[in-house]
Amino acid sequence: EVQLVESGGGLVKPGGSLRLSCAASGFTFRTYSMNWVRQAPGKGLEWVSSISVSSYIYYADSVKGRFTISRDNAKNSLYLQMNSLRAEDTAVYYCARDRRGVIGIMDVWGQGTTVTVSS
Amino acid sequence: DIQMTQSPSSLSASVGDRVTITCQASQDISNYLNWYQQKPGKAPKLLIYDASTLETGVPSRFSGSASGTDFTFIISSLQPEDIATYYCQQFDDRFTFGGGTKVEIK
Numbered sequence: 001e002v003q004l005v006e007s008g009g010g011l012v013k014p015g016g017s018l019r020l021s022c023a024a025s026g027f028t029f030r031t032y033s034m035n036w037v038r039q040a041p042g043k044g045l046e047w048v049s050s051i052s053v054s055s056y057i058y059y060a061d062s063v064k065g066r067f068t069i070s071r072d073n074a075k076n077s078l079y080l081q082m083n084s085l086r087a088e089d090t091a092v093y094y095c096a097r098d099r100r101g102v103i104g105i106m107d108v109w110g111q112g113t114t115v116t117v118s119s
Numbered sequence: 120d121i122q123m124t125q126s127p128s129s130l131s132a133s134v135g136d137r138v139t140i141t142c143q144a145s146q147d148i149s150n151y152l153n154w155y156q157q158k159p160g161k162a163p164k165l166l167i168y169d170a171s172t173l174e175t176g177v178p179s180r181f182s183g184s185a186s187g188t189d190f191t192f193i194i195s196s197l198q199p200e201d202i203a204t205y206y207c208q209q210f211d212d213r214f215t216f217g218g219g220t221k222v223e224i225k
Binding site: 035037044045046047050058060061094096099103104105106107109110111112 | 151153155157162163164165168169206208210213214216217218219
């Protein structure tokens, strides 16, 4: 079964750091581009960051310079290092797989992990 | 940055009704447009990609079309299990989601 499982969310103070993980199973992880998408409480979806098969990386302007996406193909895992966190980063963070060979069609999603930034 | 204007933000319809949601892109995105369904407390689910291609396993009452920078999503006959929020998403230049349309049963 194709599956993505996020972890690492929690409560952190403004200015703090957190590292999210996404464990992939049921497919050949190294051959898929991956994404992080977030959803603030009661709000819509916001794309955060993506990493391609060849590790080409791009970020939303709202997180550029503060967040770092990475992948470990040997561990079938995707990561999001979040630094200098702000209250507006409070959200459910989803990892999502791109359809194979296409960047931007997110065909498999995890269940999400909740990040709360508050003092 | 490409903006996606989705309307309406919410709608109420009866079972069996035809439901129409639109998304307008701020610039040409060709057909690089997807539609997702999100039920409360759940992750989004891909329904339609490339503006009009139905994802495998998605019921045929869902459809999508494009005309220039205007995109339309239709549920031909609303079912109780279709209660959800629907989002469009462009992937021509990075990614942008529309604001969402919450669909309720009247």
